[in-house]
Amino acid sequence: xxxxxxxxxxxxxxxxxxxxxxxxxxxxxxxxxxxxxxxxxxxxxxxxxxxxxxxxxxxxxxxxxxxxxxxxxxxxxxxxxxxxxxxxxxxxxxxxxxxxxxxxxxxxxxxxxxxxxxxxxxxxxxxxxxxxxxxxxxxxxxxxxxxxxxxxxxxxxxxxxxxxxxxxxxxxxxxxxxxxxxxxxxxxxxxxxxxxxxxxxxxxxxxxxxxxxxxxxxxxxxxxxxxxxxxxxxxxxxxxxxxxxxxxxxxxxxxxxxxxxxxxxxxxxxxxxxxxxxxxxxxxxxxxxxx
Numbered sequence: 001x002x003x004x005x006x007x008x009x010x011x012x013x014x015x016x017x018x019x020x021x022x023x024x025x026x027x028x029x030x031x032x033x034x035x036x037x038x039x040x041x042x043x044x045x046x047x048x049x050x051x052x053x054x055x056x057x058x059x060x061x062x063x064x065x066x067x068x069x070x071x072x073x074x075x076x077x078x079x080x081x082x083x084x085x086x087x088x089x090x091x092x093x094x095x096x097x098x099x100x101x102x103x104x105x106x107x108x109x110x111x112x113x114x115x116x117x118x119x120x121x122x123x124x125x126x127x128x129x130x131x132x133x134x135x136x137x138x139x140x141x142x143x144x145x146x147x148x149x150x151x152x153x154x155x156x157x158x159x160x161x162x163x164x165x166x167x168x169x170x171x172x173x174x175x176x177x178x179x180x181x182x183x184x185x186x187x188x189x190x191x192x193x194x195x196x197x198x199x200x201x202x203x204x205x206x207x208x209x210x211x212x213x214x215x216x217x218x219x220x221x222x223x224x225x226x227x228x229x230x231x232x233x234x235x236x237x238x239x240x241x242x243x244x245x246x247x248x249x250x251x252x253x254x255x256x257x258x259x260x261x262x263x264x265x266x267x268x269x270x271x272x273x274x275x276x277x278x279x280x281x282x283x284x285x286x287x288x289x290x291x
Contacts, residue, residue, distance in 0.1 A: 048072045051268060052081020056260040057111060063267060072264060073271040078254075079261045085252030093252045101253075102246040104232050108256070112249060115259045119247040124240045132202055145199050153200035158234045160194065165229035173226040187216035187224045207238045 048059045051074040063070040078084070084097040101108055101119060112119070130137045130144045137144040143151050168176040176182070187208060195201035208216050208224070211231075231237040237244045249255070261268050 043069070044071045045069045046071075050074060050081065051079040051257065051261065053083065053108065053111075053257055053260075055081070056257050056264070056268075059264055059267065060260050064263060070264075070267055072268045074268065075271050077270060079268065080254040080257040083253040083257060085254035087252075095248070095252050095254070097253070099248050099253050100245045101249070102236075102244045103242055104236065105244075111260075112256055115256060117255060117259070118250045120250055121247055122240065122245060132206065133198070143203075147197070147199065150197045150199040153196045154203050157191075157195060157200055157204050161225065161228055162233045165225045165233070168222070168226050168229055170226070170230055173222060176222070179222055182222035182225060183220045185221045187219050187221055189217075190221045191216060207234065211237050 045068050046059075046062055048055045048062075048070060051072055055072065056079065059070050059072045062068040080097070082097045083095070083099075085093050085095050087093045100122070101112075109119075127138050127140050128144070130139065132144065143154060145151065164182075167178065173179065174183075188205075191201050191204050195204065205216055208214075212219065212224070212227070228234055228237060231244060235243060240246055
């Protein structure tokens with residue numbers, strides 16, 4: 001969640017705020033918060049920026065469980081952040097963003113249970129169809145090859161990545177002994193030099209694509225290792241049974257955010273409409289990494 005905290009119950013004072021990165025230049029952020037705080041009808045103790053699941057859970061904790069005066073601001077016209085569920089009579093609903101949940105993801109499961117949202121197991125029967133290296137394969141089990149060297153290579157890479165991840169502190173990954181070396185190397189460079197067989201390399205790229213929705217040449221090895229460790233390892237992230245793709249939410253994942261928003265009521269505001277209504281200004285939302 002992205003916060004700014006005020007230690008005073010009186011109208012916000014810039015010197016009493018503590019910021020975590022919000023995107024956009026710091027001076028611009030300061031200007032926006034000065035404008036927002038000066039135009040509030042009532043003083044607020046906390047402003048939460050962004051109504052993804054983390055921001056909404058933080059606001060719920062502070063406002064509903066501790067009685068703190070909170071305002072939540074969002075640039076989009078919807079809540080949910082990276083969860084986005086669309087509904088239509090022809091297919092009922094479909095998740096366009098984050099959708100799956102599995103063992104060890106206890107925090108989101110606890111929130112869903114509290115809100116009365118149930119999960120179901122995804123279909124995981126029958127054979128697997130794989131299109132890899134220009135060939136279509138139908139197989140059962142974990143691998144689509146009978147080549148013992150390729151199989152050993154594939155599982156060796158899984159063990160290697162998980163072992164490397166053990167060296168990374170989750171809270172401070174930049175303090176890993178080899179952080180500088182790993183951060184200066186892309187995932188693609190690592191796989192190119194570490195895989196013995198073409199099959200293992202293509203399967204590891206496949207695992208990477210599924211998990212990160214990106215290309216291996218676009219991400220540092222350090223970040224990928226940190227991500228794998230945070231998800232309890234390669235197989236926990238990539239597999240289905242007893243893993244990250246085991247379940248989905250009945251009705252879609254965005255309803256978690258929608259139900260928390262309903263609980264928070266008018267504490268949740270659209271930042272663009274809010275500023276236009278109070279200042280008659282046009283504001284462009286910040287995008288990470290851009291001005």
